[in-house]
Amino acid sequence: MNRKAQILEIIREVAHKDVNPGADESLFESGILDSFALPDMVSAIEREFKIEVPDADLNPRKFDSVARIEAYLDNRA
Amino acid sequence: MAFLRAFGAYLPSRVVTNEMLAARLGVEPDWIVSVSGIRERRYAGEQETVADMAVKAARDCLTRAGTDQSRIGLLIVASGSAERRFPGPAVTVAAGLGLAGVPALDLPMASAGSLFGMALADRLAGQYRDVLVVASEKMSTIVDQGSADRNVLILFGDGAGACLISEREGAASIVASSLHSDGAFANDLHLPFQGPLEMNGRSVIMQASRKIPRSIQETLAAAGRSVEDVEVFLMHQANQNLMDRVAQTLEAPAERFFSNISRYGNTSSASMLIAAAEWSQQAGFRPGMPVVFAAFGAGFSWGALLAAG
Numbered sequence: 001m002n003r004k005a006q007i008l009e010i011i012r013e014v015a016h017k018d019v020n021p022g023a024d025e026s027l028f029e030s031g032i033l034d035s036f037a038l039p040d041m042v043s044a045i046e047r048e049f050k051i052e053v054p055d056a057d058l059n060p061r062k063f064d065s066v067a068r069i070e071a072y073l074d075n076r077a
Numbered sequence: 078m079a080f081l082r083a084f085g086a087y088l089p090s091r092v093v094t095n096e097m098l099a100a101r102l103g104v105e106p107d108w109i110v111s112v113s114g115i116r117e118r119r120y121a122g123e124q125e126t127v128a129d130m131a132v133k134a135a136r137d138c139l140t141r142a143g144t145d146q147s148r149i150g151l152l153i154v155a156s157g158s159a160e161r162r163f164p165g166p167a168v169t170v171a172a173g174l175g176l177a178g179v180p181a182l183d184l185p186m187a188s189a190g191s192l193f194g195m196a197l198a199d200r201l202a203g204q205y206r207d208v209l210v211v212a213s214e215k216m217s218t219i220v221d222q223g224s225a226d227r228n229v230l231i232l233f234g235d236g237a238g239a240c241l242i243s244e245r246e247g248a249a250s251i252v253a254s255s256l257h258s259d260g261a262f263a264n265d266l267h268l269p270f271q272g273p274l275e276m277n278g279r280s281v282i283m284q285a286s287r288k289i290p291r292s293i294q295e296t297l298a299a300a301g302r303s304v305e306d307v308e309v310f311l312m313h314q315a316n317q318n319l320m321d322r323v324a325q326t327l328e329a330p331a332e333r334f335f336s337n338i339s340r341y342g343n344t345s346s347a348s349m350l351i352a353a354a355e356w357s358q359q360a361g362f363r364p365g366m367p368v369v370f371a372a373f374g375a376g377f378s379w380g381a382l383l384a385a386g
Contacts (some may be wrong), residue, residue: 028279034112035279036318039286055287056261060279 006048007069008031014040019034025065037065045069079202080247081362081384086354087130088341093217093234102227103200109231110339113372114317118234119344120217127156127168128236130170131213134237135174137354138209142241146174149241150205152181153198155190155212155346157268157375158219159183161212170211180205182329187214187266188313188374190346191238195370196254196382198242205321206244210263212346213237221273223231227286231278232316234342238350248362253300255292256383266375285319289381290326293371304329306367307383311356313372314338314348 001009004023011027012019014037027033033041038060042053045063051073062072094117095106110113121130131154139145152174154167159359165183175182184190191212216233242251262284265277287313297303304327312320317338322330335356349372362368366386373379 035282036286036322038279038283039322042283055259055284056282058283058287060277060283 082247083142087133102107112246121235131239138239155184157187189378192372202244236344256380
């Protein structure tokens, strides 16, 4: 499974919905995720990609779309 | 080590239900319940000030302690919604309680103010004997009643709480506490000089979801205790969904988290002490009973405090 597919799988898991958001589609403004799903998604990203997201990076904008999550992971690589 | 002697509370009589707000905001009352757990909140009267409510909560606390103000050596008043820039409400509350000459300290921190006040009182009680910590908020005046942001307006209510902390006696002793602040996200929850309270709810939830459980764990570890030992969690009543999430993260039964948010909404710094006052009337400390207090708010500032009967 490639990284984008992994991210989409995480989003579906925390949203409890079979969604397929566009790369730049806001996960929150579109209603795919609510505010309380955000911490779940970050925790799932940490587990899946074996990273620790420090509190200083807990900015919702960094995790607002598939493209932004990919960019964040690129920066962490 | 200091002791928790009594709690007190004051809630204004005007009830503002979800139905009253929902019509104005164009939402369903049940939507408010689903996103916050809140069904109604209280609003203070137009002329009722932060200090007025604080004095009433303080008097309730002193009555429940079976004492008067004569042994109070320090007054700490937490409020993020005071009516003027300075002096803060502490001196007015002191005057209302007949505490002339007693030092009166303001903590203009909003939600975490009462927790910080309790932790400070614990450290200062040895010098000042009884320390009265009061938290009072008139949130209805600092949120945008024009409902520009429905996610903010639905949350907040008015009220006051108080806690008497004594160097010599009380129902429980303060065992440990941890306090933290991080200004990197100060603009995500703030009240500017002009304009209403502004909140980035996602940022608050994201940070609080991690920081509250961590500070609770840190406080318990410092005392050699574990989550399983804790019989009651008295948290800042910010949002029922947040309290449930903290319980889930800690793997603690949700029913151990005392909650009255459905009736009062989020009263910022006052909420934890109002919750403590209600809990102490309904149940209260038993010998050896560990209780955790925890709060998170603007700053961000957060922390936890462990008390044991």
